[in-house]
Amino acid sequence: MEPVSGAGPDFPFDHSKLLELAATRMPFGKYKGRKLVDLPEHYVVWFAGQGFPPGKLGDMLRTVYEIKVNGLEYLFDNI
Numbered sequence: 001m002e003p004v005s006g007a008g009p010d011f012p013f014d015h016s017k018l019l020e021l022a023a024t025r026m027p028f029g030k031y032k033g034r035k036l037v038d039l040p041e042h043y044v045v046w047f048a049g050q051g052f053p054p055g056k057l058g059d060m061l062r063t064v065y066e067i068k069v070n071g072l073e074y075l076f077d078n079i
Contacts, residue, residue, distance in 0.1 A: 022079040037076045041068045
């Protein structure tokens with residue numbers, strides 16, 4: 001059986017980034033203080049349409065968007 005694409009020694013996974021994403025809170029707006037992974041999907045989709053903020057926060061929100069639209073929220077169940 002072939003390894004899953006994106007996993008294994010050729011594609012190392014940095015768990016610290018997932019942990020950081022799980023712990024980061026929204027720094028402004030209506031949902032200030034809420035963990036990024038707990039933001040409502042409609043809010044993250046709105047950002048996707050309007051444009052994500054620049055820098056690390058934008059990168060993290062973009063990742064949360066991908067997680068939510070692909071139904072991968074379970075990744076954070078045990079974190």
